[in-house]
Amino acid sequence: MTIRHIAILGSTGSIGVNTLDVIRAHPDRFKVAALTAGKQIDRLAHQCAEFKPSIAVVADADGATRLKQILLDQKIDTQVLYGPQALVSAVTDSGCDTVMAAIVGAAGLVPTLAAAKAGKRVLLANKEALVMSGNLFMQAMKQGGGELLPIDSEHNAIFQCLPPQFSKTPNPSLGVEELWLTASGGPFRNTPLEQLGSITPDQACAHPNWVMGRKISVDSATMMNKGLEVIEAFWLFGLPLEKIKVLIHPQSVVHSMVRYRDGSVIAQLGQPDMRTPIAYGLAWPERIEAGVTQLNLTQLSALSFAEPDLAHFPCLSLAFAAAKAGGTAPTVLNAANEMAVAAFLNEGIPYLDISLVVEKTLNVMPVSDADSIEYILDIDMQARKVAHDIIKSIRS
Numbered sequence: 001m002t003i004r005h006i007a008i009l010g011s012t013g014s015i016g017v018n019t020l021d022v023i024r025a026h027p028d029r030f031k032v033a034a035l036t037a038g039k040q041i042d043r044l045a046h047q048c049a050e051f052k053p054s055i056a057v058v059a060d061a062d063g064a065t066r067l068k069q070i071l072l073d074q075k076i077d078t079q080v081l082y083g084p085q086a087l088v089s090a091v092t093d094s095g096c097d098t099v100m101a102a103i104v105g106a107a108g109l110v111p112t113l114a115a116a117k118a119g120k121r122v123l124l125a126n127k128e129a130l131v132m133s134g135n136l137f138m139q140a141m142k143q144g145g146g147e148l149l150p151i152d153s154e155h156n157a158i159f160q161c162l163p164p165q166f167s168k169t170p171n172p173s174l175g176v177e178e179l180w181l182t183a184s185g186g187p188f189r190n191t192p193l194e195q196l197g198s199i200t201p202d203q204a205c206a207h208p209n210w211v212m213g214r215k216i217s218v219d220s221a222t223m224m225n226k227g228l229e230v231i232e233a234f235w236l237f238g239l240p241l242e243k244i245k246v247l248i249h250p251q252s253v254v255h256s257m258v259r260y261r262d263g264s265v266i267a268q269l270g271q272p273d274m275r276t277p278i279a280y281g282l283a284w285p286e287r288i289e290a291g292v293t294q295l296n297l298t299q300l301s302a303l304s305f306a307e308p309d310l311a312h313f314p315c316l317s318l319a320f321a322a323a324k325a326g327g328t329a330p331t332v333l334n335a336a337n338e339m340a341v342a343a344f345l346n347e348g349i350p351y352l353d354i355s356l357v358v359e360k361t362l363n364v365m366p367v368s369d370a371d372s373i374e375y376i377l378d379i380d381m382q383a384r385k386v387a388h389d390i391i392k393s394i395r396s
């Protein structure tokens with residue numbers, strides 16, 4: 001058994017904590033090389049004390065000073081760094097062979113790309129990175145020669161349902177016709193449109209089946225999450241957009257499916273627990289204990305599936321449109337959505353204005369080719385400025 005050395009980008013978040021939970025149960029298999037967090041210093045300090053990484057990274061100098069002091073008091077000799085460039089060091093200088101990319105949003109793009117270029121095994125949770133720069137990211141993975149394992153539960157399911165050779169040669173003789181991404185529909189699937197105006201952040205973050213970070217929870221409520229996932233699937237699996245379908249499946253038991261030419265549909269089922277895809281990615285191609293309760297099909301009353309109602313979920317149609325437009329449109333979609341969700345969570349813009357901000361930003365920003373990472377980061381910044389002004393005008 002080879003021992004894997006893991007760097008976790010975003011170790012204090014929901015995915016990060018679940019990843020450490022799986023790692024904790026397999027000390028003979030996994031060593032932690034680097035841990036990174038934004039601002040949760042105390043939680044990161046606890047993680048460093050337990051897992052003794054060689055590098056720990058936080059967002060800013062103040063946080064780094066605090067973390068250094070805590071670690072010094074406990075005689076833990078983890079090197080403490082801070083800032084965006086240090087996230088890249090956590091990947092390239094920690095001696096890791098595997099990187100869990102679990103920083104939320106565009107902030108995760110540069111270090112995730114560095115992991116791809118450096119030929120690491122990349123466990124990709126940070127879908128925003130792929131939405132922003134899918135083409136360049138997939139090229140970087142190819143150049144680096146590392147393995148890419150999707151952690152997002154739907155994409156992990158599809159990866160499991162595809163023929164093993166598909167990712168290397170997606171040739172037509174393998175008979176893959178369609179990918180069916182399932183979606184729970186979030187907490188407001190049955191809420192009448194006229195009641196959506198008064199939704200609060202806590203209501204939006206109370207997902208019926210999954211426990212997740214606040215940004216992705218809001219994205220699940222608006223179904224922007226599923227839109228981002230369609231774009232993610234497009235880049236990961238290389239099928240045309242028309243072959244990627246979304247199905248509402250409120251029970252979140254079937255995590256996604258692949259339909260084949262001969263009439264077969266292969267599905268992956270499981271509990272809504274991210275430790276399953278995380279364990280799959282960490283140990284692939286082996287399978288390990290993930291700490292997840294067994295699925296008991298006899299306790300389920302029904303599995304149901306339905307087409308999503310696009311009028312109820314305008315963010316989903318905006319994402320479809322951006323995916324179709326291609327180029328920089330998904331980058332703009334993602335940037336505007338991050339700004340709108342943050343404004344909803346922190347500044348109290350109305351829930352229904354999330355889609356409005358995204359739509360208006362997409363209308364202002366022209367679509368162009370996304371051909372370098374510098375250009376993509378520039379478009380991301382421009383889109384954030386446009387979205388910021390739109391949010392300001394809504395608030396006044």
Ligand code: NAD
Binds near residue numbers: 009010036101213274
């Ligand atoms: P979270 O908010 O719980 O955690 C985010 C992590 O990123 C934290 O460790 C935080 O400290 C760090 N971070 C945030 N901003 C940062 C910055 N500017 N610089 C450095 N670090 C920063 O989010 P999460 O739910 O764990 O999701 C992480 C990613 O995984 C997201 O891209 C999300 O879409 C994806 N994902 C999550 C789930 C889930 O079940 N939680 C499922 C599928 C995909």
Ligand code: MG
Binds near residue numbers: 154
């Ligand atoms: Mg998902």
